[in-house]
Structures are given as structure tokens and as C-alpha cells.
Amino acid sequence: MPQGRLEAGVAAGRLAPEEYASNFADLHPPLDGHEARVAADRCYFCYDAPCVTACPTGIDIPLFIRQIATGNTLGSARTIFDQNILGGMCARVCPTETLCEQACVRETAEGKPVEIGRLQRFATDAAMAAGKQFYARAERSGKLVAVVGAGPAGLACAHRLAMHGHEVTVFDARPKAGGLNEYGIAAYKTVDGFAQAEVDYVTAIGGINIEYGKALGTDIDLAGLCASYDAVFLGMGLGGVNALGAEGDDAAGVADAVDWIAGLRQAADLASVPVGRRVVVIGGGMTAIDAAVQAKLLGAEEVTICYRRGQENMNASGFEQDLAASKGVTIRHWLQPKRVLAEGGRVTGIELEYTAMRDGRLAGTGETLTLAADQVFRAIGQSFVADPLAGAVALEKGRIKVDAEGRTSMPKVWAGGDCVAGGDDLTVSAVAAGRDAAESIHRALS
Amino acid sequence: MADIRSDFVGIKSPNPFWLASAPPTDKEYNVVRAFKAGWGGVVWKTLGLDPHIVNVNGPRYGAVWGADRRLLGLNNIELITDRPLQVNLDEIKRVKRDWPDRAVVVSLMVPCEEACWADIMKQVEDTGADGVELNFGCPHGMSERGMGSAVGQVPEYIEMVTRWVKASSRMPVIVKLTPNITDIRYPARAAKQGGADAVSLINTVSSITSVDLDSFSPEPSIDGKGSHGGYCGPAVKPIALNMVADIARDPETRGLPISGIGGVTTWRDAAEFMALGAGNVQVCTAAMTYGFKIVEEMIAGLENWMDEKGHADLASFTGRAVPNVTDWQFLNLNYVSKARIDQDSCIKCGRCHIACEDTSHQAITSTVDGVRRFEVIEEECVGCNLCVNVCPVDGCITMVPLAAGEVDKRTGRTVSAEYANWTTHPNNPSAAAAE
Numbered sequence: 001m002p003q004g005r006l007e008a009g010v011a012a013g014r015l016a017p018e019e020y021a022s023n024f025a026d027l028h029p030p031l032d033g034h035e036a037r038v039a040a041d042r043c044y045f046c047y048d049a050p051c052v053t054a055c056p057t058g059i060d061i062p063l064f065i066r067q068i069a070t071g072n073t074l075g076s077a078r079t080i081f082d083q084n085i086l087g088g089m090c091a092r093v094c095p096t097e098t099l100c101e102q103a104c105v106r107e108t109a110e111g112k113p114v115e116i117g118r119l120q121r122f123a124t125d126a127a128m129a130a131g132k133q134f135y136a137r138a139e140r141s142g143k144l145v146a147v148v149g150a151g152p153a154g155l156a157c158a159h160r161l162a163m164h165g166h167e168v169t170v171f172d173a174r175p176k177a178g179g180l181n182e183y184g185i186a187a188y189k190t191v192d193g194f195a196q197a198e199v200d201y202v203t204a205i206g207g208i209n210i211e212y213g214k215a216l217g218t219d220i221d222l223a224g225l226c227a228s229y230d231a232v233f234l235g236m237g238l239g240g241v242n243a244l245g246a247e248g249d250d251a252a253g254v255a256d257a258v259d260w261i262a263g264l265r266q267a268a269d270l271a272s273v274p275v276g277r278r279v280v281v282i283g284g285g286m287t288a289i290d291a292a293v294q295a296k297l298l299g300a301e302e303v304t305i306c307y308r309r310g311q312e313n314m315n316a317s318g319f320e321q322d323l324a325a326s327k328g329v330t331i332r333h334w335l336q337p338k339r340v341l342a343e344g345g346r347v348t349g350i351e352l353e354y355t356a357m358r359d360g361r362l363a364g365t366g367e368t369l370t371l372a373a374d375q376v377f378r379a380i381g382q383s384f385v386a387d388p389l390a391g392a393v394a395l396e397k398g399r400i401k402v403d404a405e406g407r408t409s410m411p412k413v414w415a416g417g418d419c420v421a422g423g424d425d426l427t428v429s430a431v432a433a434g435r436d437a438a439e440s441i442h443r444a445l446s
Numbered sequence: 447m448a449d450i451r452s453d454f455v456g457i458k459s460p461n462p463f464w465l466a467s468a469p470p471t472d473k474e475y476n477v478v479r480a481f482k483a484g485w486g487g488v489v490w491k492t493l494g495l496d497p498h499i500v501n502v503n504g505p506r507y508g509a510v511w512g513a514d515r516r517l518l519g520l521n522n523i524e525l526i527t528d529r530p531l532q533v534n535l536d537e538i539k540r541v542k543r544d545w546p547d548r549a550v551v552v553s554l555m556v557p558c559e560e561a562c563w564a565d566i567m568k569q570v571e572d573t574g575a576d577g578v579e580l581n582f583g584c585p586h587g588m589s590e591r592g593m594g595s596a597v598g599q600v601p602e603y604i605e606m607v608t609r610w611v612k613a614s615s616r617m618p619v620i621v622k623l624t625p626n627i628t629d630i631r632y633p634a635r636a637a638k639q640g641g642a643d644a645v646s647l648i649n650t651v652s653s654i655t656s657v658d659l660d661s662f663s664p665e666p667s668i669d670g671k672g673s674h675g676g677y678c679g680p681a682v683k684p685i686a687l688n689m690v691a692d693i694a695r696d697p698e699t700r701g702l703p704i705s706g707i708g709g710v711t712t713w714r715d716a717a718e719f720m721a722l723g724a725g726n727v728q729v730c731t732a733a734m735t736y737g738f739k740i741v742e743e744m745i746a747g748l749e750n751w752m753d754e755k756g757h758a759d760l761a762s763f764t765g766r767a768v769p770n771v772t773d774w775q776f777l778n779l780n781y782v783s784k785a786r787i788d789q790d791s792c793i794k795c796g797r798c799h800i801a802c803e804d805t806s807h808q809a810i811t812s813t814v815d816g817v818r819r820f821e822v823i824e825e826e827c828v829g830c831n832l833c834v835n836v837c838p839v840d841g842c843i844t845m846v847p848l849a850a851g852e853v854d855k856r857t858g859r860t861v862s863a864e865y866a867n868w869t870t871h872p873n874n875p876s877a878a879a880a881e
Binding site: 037047 | 513514515793794795796797799800812818838839
């Protein structure tokens with residue numbers, strides 16, 4: 001056992017190098033050619049297929065699977081990219097168990113859906129490995145479009161706009177493009193620098209210039225963009241993290257899960273990422289799972305997710321919950337944080353209060369439980385930071401209000417992805433929103 | 447317990463499952479393995495005259511696959527045995543001596559000269575084999591030399607050679623027929639005319655399984671060229687069943703024993719061949735795909751079905767389907783059926799809908815009250831059965847006959863209990879006037 005495993009407090013290097021490599025290997029290894037053929041043969045080529053209806057980007061799934069089955073793998077990739085230029089990442093991170101694969105008739109028939117996600121990866125990986133670009137730019141329109149945020153929505157929007165012949169400038173606050181694909185997704189879902197490879201693949205169409213380190217509200221502003229560009233697409237995601245609402249959460253060792261994950265994703269060496277011996281994650285969504293599982297994989301001895309409601313209310317999918325359990329994460333329900341315990345300014349534990357539904361409302365029961373912890377992650381949701389918009393764009397429930405085409409209340413300004421009201425916070429939905437907004441922008445500019 | 451012992455033209459075997467004359471029966475080693483596995487008999491791979499023929503030294507087989515690369519059809523360009531005649535004869539003699547309860551029939555193919563046939567018959571007789579099968583079927587290679595299907599395609603030759611063979615020996619003679627003809631009844635009649643004790647069919651179907659789209663060579667490809675092969679396996683079973691039935695119900699050949707061949711893969715296939723008049727069955731592709739062990743499934747399955755249905759022996763169901771094979775003109779036009787979809791087993795793939803909508807009669811919904819749901823529209827359903835055939839769930843869609851007195855919602859007519867066929871239909875210009 002490596003020496004660091006039982007080291008108290010928050011420490012890096014708890015594991016041996018080969019353990020990091022094996023713990024953070026591809027969660028779903030790619031299908032090889034034979035596996036893909038066998039998996040593809042299970043597709044029934046349904047009429048008006050339920051999987052397509054369930055896909056936010058509406059990929060023609062039966063067609064792309066039939067193309068794999070008939071040996072036309074590149075054609076299959078094109079079918080996917082036609083609808084979703086980030087089909088490679090979506091194949092890795094989509095909660096297929098609640099989307100296409102849940103809708104698959106073979107899930108109905110046998111409880112075992114066609115492996116749509118893995119097949120999609122098979123096809124898109126093949127095209128990307130071959131460096132095959134399917135789209136050429138239309139005749140130059142001379143129109144300039146600004147895209148704010150180089151995440152899934154922004155990239156999908158930029159690609160479609162470039163395809164239609166417009167010149168796109170993408171502004172991103174961070175030093176790399178990709179958004180959550182680069183900074184947020186759990187490392188074992190997107191190994192070997194895939195997020196950056198995909199950015200390169202998407203931008204290879206040309207006509208897309210990315211400016212890094214340019215944040216809306218500090219380095220650029222909406223009025224200026226509107227003055228210099230023919231259209232603007234806002235796809236900056238969610239910048240805020242909801243507070244814990246527990247006393248003492250400023251102690252050292254308490255952190256936002258998204259920040260910690262971003263640090264992990266950018267670490268050159270996972271052995272350099274510090275993790276507590278005992279970790280508590282507060283929340284019940286995908287971020288909570290991602291933080292908890294990665295903490296465990298970094299060598300934390302005990303990792304506990306505490307969620308204030310029941311299992312049925314968790315936003316994390318059943319698959320994700322099972323994944324966490326399989327990695328040794330404990331998920332506890334009906335517990336809400338009450339007080340962070342600290343010694344010398346460092347977290348030592350967290351006091352939680354049991355909860356229950358009373359008269360249709362969640363309420364603390366007064367009974368408490370204390371868990372020892374040297375690291376506590378907040379993962380109770382993210383929020384949109386509207387300040388950079390300076391009130392120029394109408395909001396709805398704290399996020400940008402858009403119509404069915406992605407138009408905001410402000411002329412020349414579209415928006416899509418997590419920053420928009422009514423979204424479901426999925427990569428694939430952000431791609432759909434970016435793509436559709438691009439089509440709307442194109443119509444407006446034509 | 448059902449008795450599945452078989453007596454085919456006096457050749458006894460513990461079960462009706464024989465291995466057909468083909469690669470699996472080319473030599474003692476394989477045949478002994480087959481008998482150990484439980485096969486009732488073998489037809490030894492076709493013997494010819496010395497010097498023995500040679501085979502290509504490249505691929506001999508091509509294939510057609512279904513989902514999950516399941517082998518549906520196999521095509522071969524292998525010729526008859528490529529071992530010296532005496533080697534085969536010695537092995538046959540030994541095998542028959544060691545396995546006296548199993549059927550050992552020897553397939554033969556020699557030039558159309560009486561002396562050739564008389565000579566080889568004598569040699570086979572000396573092995574103690576139970577009978578011979580005249581290979582008038584192979585469509586590839588040997589046919590170019592005037593043998594195999596080149597004989598089977600000319601009824602006069604069939605009759606002539608069969609007569610020679612019968613005259614030269616007291617052994618039972620089975621004539622193996624080629625399906626590469628327009629009407630199987632003619633060669634069957636010729637075989638009977640020549641004195642054959644039985645016919646066996648089908649031999650393989652002339653075929654090219656595929657083309658290599660890089661080299662543009664047919665498969666199997668020999669140095670960039672391909673030659674048609676003989677097609678067999680599950681894909682040819684319907685063709686074989688039809689030909690077996692044709693012979694079984696032809697007044698001129700009725701009662702002529704038939705050994706059924708063509709895609710027999712399971713006990714069910716065997717029972718179907720026998721129901722259509724075959725006295726036993728011969729198997730090749732299934733064994734070549736899965737090995738000899740499959741005979742265990744065939745034996746157990748057949749026994750189980752016979753026990754369930756109360757068939758004490760093979761004779762009690764052999765030929766039972768023959769009277770039900772008729773000509774189209776005699777089918778009951780007053781029989782009306784409608785598809786019915788069991789909503790509990792429907793998985794909502796929609797294939798029934800799109801098949802009906804695009805290619806048939808627009809008789810299946812895709813949505814009902816805005817919900818994805820597949821229901822038969824009886825006003826449109828002609829009862830064609832396409833939906834049953836494309837449905838991936840066995841038993842989900844069934845064809846339900848309307849009882850006499852019910853109204854067919856498509857035609858508005860009340861279903862009649864009377865039988866009425868095309869021969870008397872008013873739309874038939876040749877119809878006999880109703881009395």
C-alpha cells in the first residue's frame with residue numbers, strides 16, 4: 001500500500017502511479033470492430049424511432065447504426081455530425097440511460113438496449129482518427145458573428161455558422177476552449193485529451209477564431225459586441241455555485257466541487273491533486289457524483305455523498321448512482337448540512353441534520369449526525385451570473401429568456417445552453433441549442 | 447417414449463438424421479466422430495473414378511450471413527472426394543463393420559458409361575454398405591465434365607443411368623436430384639422410371655454468394671476469379687420443401703420414398719420435411735456450422751415433439767402435410783383473416799406500421815390519440831401477414847380468422863362458411879358457371 005493512502009488531512013499522491021492510470025482509464029472503453037458489428041446488429045431500424053425522439057439533437061440513430069452494420073463507418077459518422085458536431089463528446093458523456101437507450105425498444109423488449117452511445121463513439125472516433133472533415137464552408141457571407149463561451153453550445157453554434165459562410169469569433173474567459181467538456185466532465189469519461197481534440201476537429205472547418213481569456217463584463221461587453229458584429233450568441237454557461245447555507249463553510253478544505261474538478265481536469269499529473277482522507281460531498285446531481293467518484297479514485301479512504309432528499313429525487317441518473325456505489329462511495333439521503341466543524345481554520349467534519357417531508361415541505365427533524373471530514377465539496381447546483389449582461393437582456397428564473405429559436409429580448413442577440421432558462425443542463429441539449437440558434441442567426445443574416 | 451428408429455428403403459438407422467454426402471462424410475475419421483455423436487447414418491462423400499479429382503487450393507466456400515453473422519447460406523466449389531477410390535472403399539468397409547446399426551450409403555458419380563457404373567457398383571457392394579446414392583446434383587465443376595447436375599438436368603440420362611445401376615446390383619438406389627431445373631417432377635419421374643428406390647433432394651443451388659468490391663471477383667475468389675458454386679443451408683430450405691412436396695403429391699411419383707435435404711438445422715426443420723413426405727432427412731450445413739453435436743438437439747427435439755403430439759413413430763406423421771399442399775386456384779377465397787397486435791407484447795418498434803404503410807395496405811396505425819401505438823385498422827387489413835413477418839417479437843402479431851357470419855369490415859361482406867375458390871369466381875374468365 002502506498003504510504004500516502006492513510007495520510008491524514010488533504011494530501012496529494014495517495015496512490016501508486018499505476019493506480020492513477022487504472023482508476024482514471026476510460027469508463028466505457030471503445031468498441032472494437034467486431035463488438036461494434038455485434039452491437040449494431042441488434043438495432044431493429046424502428047419506424048419513427050423512439051431513440052431519435054429522445055435525442056435532444058435528433059440524430060438519425062437507426063440510420064447511423066445501419067451504416068455501421070453495413071461497413072460504412074464514415075458515413076455513419078456523418079449522419080451523427082449532421083445533427084451533432086460534438087457527437088464524439090456526447091457519445092461519452094450523454095446520460096444515454098435516460099435518453100436514447102432508455103427509449104430503445106430493446107430496452108422495452110429485453111431490458112438491454114442497443115448500445116447507442118458506444119456505437120456513436122465507434123463511428124465518430126473513426127472519423128476523427130481518419131481526420132475526415134465532412135463539411136465545407138459555404139460562400140463567404142461577409143457577416144461577422146460573436147460567440148460568447150467556447151463550450152458545447154458555443155462550439156456547435158460556431159461550427160454551423162462557419163458552415164454557412166459567416167466569420168465567427170468565439171470569446172472564452174478561460175485559457176482553453178471546450179467549457180465543461182474541458183473543465184467539468186469527469187476525467188474517466190473523456191480520456192486522452194479528447195475535449196481539445198474535438199475542439200480542433202470542430203474548428204478545422206475554418207472561419208472560427210477563438211479568443212481566450214476574454215470574459216464578458218470584464219474584457220468584452222455586450223454593447224461593444226453588438227456594435228462590432230452582425231449577431232451575438234451567448235453561451236457562457238453557469239458561473240456561480242449555490243452556497244451551502246451552513247455555518248462555517250469558509251473553513252479551509254471546503255470547496256466548490258466544480259472548481260476542484262476543473263483543477264483535477266487540468267492537472268498534468270493526477271498524483272499532484274490533493275484529496276482528503278475523508279471526503280463529504282453535499283448534493284445529489286451529476287456534479288456530486290463526479291466529485292465523489294473522482295475523490296475516491298484519487299485515493300480518499302471514505303467518501304460520502306449527503307443529499308437532503310430521497311434517492312428518487314436525485315438528479316444523478318441511476319447509472320451514475322450505481323457507478324458511485326461500485327467505486328465505494330456511500331450515498332446518504334435525507335441529510336442537510338448544518339455546520340462545518342473546523343480546527344485551526346481547517347475542516348474536521350460536518351454536522352448534518354436529518355430531514356423529512358412535513359406537510360409537503362422539506363424540513364429538518366432536529367436530529368443531527370456528525371461525519372468526520374477533511375474535505376467538503378459543495379455540489380448543490382450552479383447558478384447563472386447575470387451581472388455581465390448589465391440588465392440588457394431579459395431573464396426568466398435567473399437565466400436568459402429566449403424564444404423557440406434562441407432569440408433573446410435584445411435584437412441581434414441569441415443565447416443557448418446552460419445560461420438559458422428552461423434548459424436541462426445537458427451537453428447534448430446545449431449542442432442542439434447552439435446549432436439551432438446558428439440556423440436562426442443564419443436566417444436573420446441572409 | 448416416441449420411437450424414432452428409421453427404415454428408409456430397407457436401410458435401418460436408429461434415427462432419421464443422416465449426414466449428407468459432403469465434406470463432413472469425406473473420410474473415416476469424420477464419420478466415426480459423427481456416429482459417436484449420435485448420427486443415424488451417413489451418405490459417404492461422392493466417390494469417382496481414379497485418378498481422383500483435385501480441388502482448388504484456395505477458398506472452397508462462400509457465405510451469406512444474417513444478423514450477428516449467423517450463417518444463413520453456404521456455397522461451395524468443392525468437388526467430389528479427392529482421395530483414391532480404394533482408400534475410401536477400405537474405410538467404408540471398416541466403418542460399416544464397426545457400426546453395423548448405422549446407415550452407410552455411398553454417393554457415386556462416374557461418367558455416363560454403363561461399364562463405369564457397373565464396375566463401381568461392384569466395388570461398393572464389396573464394402574457391405576447399405577446402399578448407394580447417385581449424385582446427379584452437384585452444379586459446379588463436375589457438371590462441366592458431363593456429370594452431376596449435367597445428368598440431373600436431363601430426365602432421359604437420369605432414367606438411363608438409374609437403370610444401369612439397378613441392373614448391376616441388388617443394393618437400394620437413391621437418386622439425388624438437382625434443384626437447378628424448372629420442374630422437379632420430371633427428373634423425379636425419370637428416376638422412378640429407371641427403377642430408383644428413392645430420390646433425395648435437394649442438392650445445392652447454383653449460386654454466386656457475393657462480389658469482392660475491391661477486386662471485383664466473385665466469392666469465393668481463386669486468384670481473382672470465381673466460379674458459381676452450390677448453395678445450401680437454411681436459406682435454401684423453402685426451395686427444398688417445395689420440391690419435396692411437389693414430388694410427394696405428383697400422381698406419377700406418389701409413394702416414391704424421399705430423403706429430404708436442404709437447410710435442415712433443427713428438429714423442427716426435419717419434422718417439416720417429413721410432414722411433406724420425406725422418409726428421413728440429410729444434414730450438412732448445420733453440422734459444418736456447429737459441429738456434429740447438433741444431432742443431440744435434433745433427436746431430443748423430435749422425440750419431445752412426437753411425445754407431446756402423441757406420434758408413436760415416424761410413420762405416424764410422415765406425409766401428413768402432403769394433402770394440404772394444393773394449387774393456388776383451390777385456396778378458399780372465403781377464408782378471411784385479420785392481423786391482431788398484442789399490445790402487451792408490442793415493443794413499439796413500428797416496423798409493422800411502416801411495412802404496411804409504405805409497401806402494403808395502410809392498415810396499421812402509428813399513433814392513437816397522439817400516443818405511439820400500433821393497431822390494426824380492420825377496414826384496411828387484407829390479412830396479408832407481412833406485419834407478422836417483419837415483427838421482431840415472436841407471437842406479438844397473429845392472424846386471426848373471422849368466423850362465418852362475422853362481417854369483414856374491409857369489404858362489408860359477411861364471411862361465408864362455404865368454401866369457394868378461383869375456379870368458380872365470377873372474375874375468372876374461365877370459371878365454370880355456378881349450377
